[in-house]
Amino acid sequence: MRGICLICCIWAAVAVFPGSLAFNIGTTNPKVFSGEKNDFFGYKVLQMKSAEKMGIIITAPLSLNGSGKICKYSHEGKPSCQTSEEFPESNTTVIKHLGLSIAAKPTGSEFTVCSPSVVHECYGNSYLNSWCFSMKDNLSSIFKPGFQECTKNKVDLVFLFDGSRSMTEKDFEKNKDFIESIMKSLPNTTIKFAAVQFSTTFRTVFDFNDHAAGRAMEKLKKEKHMAALTNTYGALQFILTNLFENKSAGATPNATQVLVLITDGDPSDPYKNASLKTYEEKNIIRFVIGVKIDSMEKIKPIASEPKDKNVFKIEDYQGLDGILKNFQNKIFNMEGSKAALAGDLTNEMSQSGFSAAYYRDTLVLGSVGSNSWRGSLEERHHQHEKQISDPDMEMDSYMGFSLSTGERNGVPLYFSGAPRFQHTGQVVVFNRTGGQWMVQQRLEGSEVGSYFGAELCTVDIDLDDSTDFLLVGAPMFYQPLQKTEGKVYVYSLSDQLQLEMKLNVTAPSMGRFGSTLSSLADLNGDGLRDVAVGAPLEDDNHGAVYIYLGDRKSGIRHTFNQRISGKSFEPAMKLFGLAIDGHRDLGNDGLPDIVVGSQGAAVVLSSKPVYNVAASVSFHPEMISIEKIDCVSNAHEVLPMVNLTTCFELKEATKSVAEKANPAIRILYMLSIDLMRQTHRGFFNPTDKKTKSLHMHCNLTTQMTCFNHSAYMPKCVKDTLSPISVKLSFSQPDNDNASAVLNVDSKKDSIFEIPFEKQCKKNDTCIAELEVDFNFMTPTLLVSDQSYFNVSIVLVNKGDDSYNTSLTVLHSPGLSFSSMNVTKATRQTLYECYDLKEVRDRTQCGISRPVYRSGSKVSSNRHVDTIPKTSQN
Ligand SMILES: [Ca+2]
Ligand SMILES: [Ca+2]
Ligand SMILES: [Ca+2]
Known part of the structure; x- marks a missing residue:
């Protein structure tokens, strides 16, 4: 046997991969697609599948003077590239940076590319916005994501015109004509007008309700010249009370309020800082038109900032004609540019498509700029658009900077990063319940400036279509002592849709580790998806990609399994790891391939069998x-x-x-x-x-x-x-x-x-049973010089093997052991006898060391000398 x-x-998992940094991603003969570095060819990469053919999409958002290009490569054959100039919209719109974001449908056959920095105009102001392109096989369609319109603004405008006696009747009429012209030139706007004549007292000529009801012009025409003093400050207070703050006069809540003061003299009443302060606090925009006034110093304080744009000086009332056009424009623009004036942008800068992802066949776009850079998401399904926002998001948070979608037990979830939220960053989880998207949970970053949430990636670790983990990148997380930059947090998603942090991994060096995160196919065949993390600025901007094997409990293993450096290629890559996609087999060997984008090239790395x-x-x-x-x-x-x-x-x-x-x-x-x-x-x-x-x-x-x-x-x-x-x-x-x-x-x-051979009966424990039989062979012992006697000793082992057996003979010090010889033995038995130092009354013999076997019997004769008494000392 x-x-x-x-x-x-x-x-089962063995803790740490030893020394070597290579595993099953082959780096020796990669397939490289090269393009222009200056075009940022390789900025985004995507694996795709069209009509059973595998291919990859590579974007170059800075090509063609910054308008951008998308190229499609099949495994064999030439690339086909599409530029934004080929879209009919390019005649009317300057499309910029096509290919800054990209997303593929889970089926892989359709994808969307966005150019989220299209410049568009809102009433004379330029804003950034976007166009997106959906492509299916060779068909492309273009659409403009919603929620990026110029926001119509409600404006309540009051004309305050001078009725003092210093002006002639003709001047007074001219003034009324000016007001009438402005109103007539803006017929279909949301601007509501009112007018007040002031002199010693003040009178509402028509209020907002009159304007809305079409009575304004008639009332203005009938208005008589008061012809008294110029109590300007009193009039300002009058307007606040009777018009701007008076709902019954038709004032619109939250409207942008504008005052146009037309006067030909310094105020007669004393300067009232209090009423000006109220105007200031309420952000009421004030234009001042000074007629025939030598020095504007006294009326200039009434105008709002910037004074040089809001104060007008004209020689006489005829001069009003000269500024009419300019004024019309100013007021017209006000309707659309609340943002520019009050610093609150709604959707003018939404940049929809800054990030993009699909949930089944619904496209989700991140709109970082919407609502004063609070950011929002835009959901697009069969031409229906829905804006999703977080009511508690703060200004300048950039929600929508990153985006990932998932599903847990049939409940759809959207995850979006707001990396500038309170400077430490935040990730918002949206959950759709009853057709409404609600905030399910918020994850907070911990370090100022770490850009927590700049990159997100959901992982379905066991490929059962239910999301198990969320990876959050904080690529600017800086650890000064270790001199490392970038951190990736792994959260597990429970059945109750709660995220719980499981682990975080940091970069071993500086290089924006976590700028890109990608859920890969299962590389090592353990049935769990694996993950790639990009650190595009490592190794002096050559970049690196880290492969982490998936882990059922913690999402990824604590230590990366392979590091692929951009420097290791010939020629060396630049910003290797800018983009990563590796969820399918591009060839037909049954093993997944990973496409990695860099500045100027995209590399296809094949995985090897394990x-x-x-x-x-x-x-x-x-x-x-x-x-x-x-x-x-x-x-x-x-x-x-x-x-x-x-x-x-x-x-x-x-x-x-x-x-x-x-x-x-x-x-x-x-x-x-x-x-x-x-x-x-x-x-x-x-x-x-x-x-x-x-x-x-x-x-x-x-x-x-x-x-x-x-x-x-x-x-x-x-x-x-x-x-x-x-x-x-x-x-x-x-x-x-x-x-x-x-x-x-x-x-x-x-x-x-x-084991060594053993003959032990019980539980491998040897119990020897040694028996000694001893007999004198010399009948009498004569004590004299040169005398001796013999003894016979029989040693029998009736038990188990005996280890390191020794036989000790005790005798009187007058005797000395001389020799021993075996007379009969059941097996060859070796022995060794020796006197013990300083001990004279015994002799020890080692028998058959190391093992005196079970069943052995040995008979021996011993020859013992007597030692003369004289030599015993
Ligand atoms: Ca799963
Ligand atoms: Ca795996
Ligand atoms: Ca392959």
Whole structure:
């Protein structure tokens, strides 16, 4: 029978991948698609599948003077590129940076590219916005994401005109004409007008309700000249109370309020800071038109800032005609440019499509700029658009900077990063309940300026269509002591739709680790998706991509499994890791490929098959014979110990297409005897007792491969109680260039024990039963010089093996042991007798060391001399 020690493939995770940084992403012969560095070719990459053909999309958002380009490459054949100039809209719109964001439908056949920096005009002001392009096979359609219109603004405008006696009737009429002209030129606006004549007292000529009802012009025409003083400050207060703050006069809540003061004299009443302060606090825009006034100093304070744009000086009332056009424009623009004046942008700068993602066939776009850069999401499904925002988002938070979608137990979830929220960043989770998107949870960043949430990635670790983890990138997270930049947080998503932080990983260096996050296909064949993290500024902007193997409990493993440096390519890449997509097999070998974008090139990296090794070791005989072991005779002979047989068999963990799989993995394996003991009891070379280890290179295949080795031992093995330990270990020394790789999780070492032969009945515990029989063979002892006597000793072992057996004879100090000889023995018995130092009354003999076997019986004669009394001292 053979003793067999099997090392089976262990599937459980082994903590850390040792030293080497390579695993199964091949980097030696990558497929490289090159483009212009200045065009930022490679800014976004996407794997796609059209009509059963695999291909990749690469964008170059700065090509063609910054208008952008999208190129599509099939595995064979030439690329087809599309520029924004080919879209009819390019005649009327300056399309910029096409390809800054990209998203593919989960089916992979349709994708959307956006150019979120299109300049558009709102009533004379330029804003950034976007166009997006959806492409399916070779058909493309263009659409303008919603919620980026120029916001119509409500304006309440009051004319305050001078009715003092210093003006003529003609001037007074001219003034009324001016007001009438402005109102007539703005017929279809949301502006509501009112007018007040002031002199010593004040009178509402028409209020907002009159204007809305069409009575304004008539009332204005009938208005009589008051012809008294110029109580300007009193009039300002009057307007506040009677018009701007008076709902019954038709004032619109939250309207932009505008006052146009037309006067030909300095105020007669004293300067009232209080009423001006109220105007200031309420952001009421004030224009002042001074007629025939030498110095504007007294009326200038009434105008709002900027004074040089809001104060007008004219020579006489005829001059009003000259400023009419200018004034009309100013007021007209006010309707659309509340933002510019009051600093509150709604959708003028939304930049919809700054980020893009699909949830099933619904496209979701991030609109970072909407609502004063609070940001929002825009959902687009069959031409229906819906804006999703967080009511508690603060200004300048940039929500929509990043975007990821998921689903847990059938509930759709949108995740969006607001990396500037309170300067530390935030991620908002939206959950759709009852057709409404509600904020489910918020995750907060911890470090100011870390850009927490600048990149997001959901992971369905077990490929069951239910999201399990959310990865959040904080690419600017800086650790000054370690000199590292970038951090990735991993959150698990519970069935209750709650995210809980499981782990975070940081970069080993500076380089914006976490700028890109991508959920990959299962690379190593453990049934769990794996993850790539980009650090595009590492290694002096050459960039690097880190591969983390997926983990069911913590999302990813604590340590990366492979680092691919942009510097390792020939020529070296720049900003390698700007974009990553690796969720499908682009070829047809059944193994996933990863597309990595860099500045000027996109690289397709193929994954190699991963194999587990089933290794077994058997030895023969199953126990080491102790029969010839002899520590008594001092022989330096070498004895055979056992024959070892090691067998290896490869089993693929990945699912490569069978006919192509013909792996030959070259491994280095090592056998060692008694590795942990100070003195080893065995060796592999019979002529060199130092050879306690054996190293072998061999090629493994899917066929079982076996190797035989002989192990030896010295004739004297003192410890035959504890078994000999043998360690088998193996590794793949050069997996960089190999066509297949050893699984990092495959167990690569094992220790097994070879016992020494034993004859012990109970539980391997030896209980020897030694019996000694002793007889004098010399009938009388004559005490004299040169005298001796003989004794016979019989030693029987009736029990189990006896280890390190010794026989001690106690005698009077006048006797001296002389010699011993075996007269009869059941097996060869060696012995060694010695006097003990300074002890004169006993003699000890080692019997058949190390083992006096069970059932042995030995008879011996001992010759004992008497020592003369004189020499006893
Ligand atoms: Ca899942
Ligand atoms: Ca995996
Ligand atoms: Ca492949």
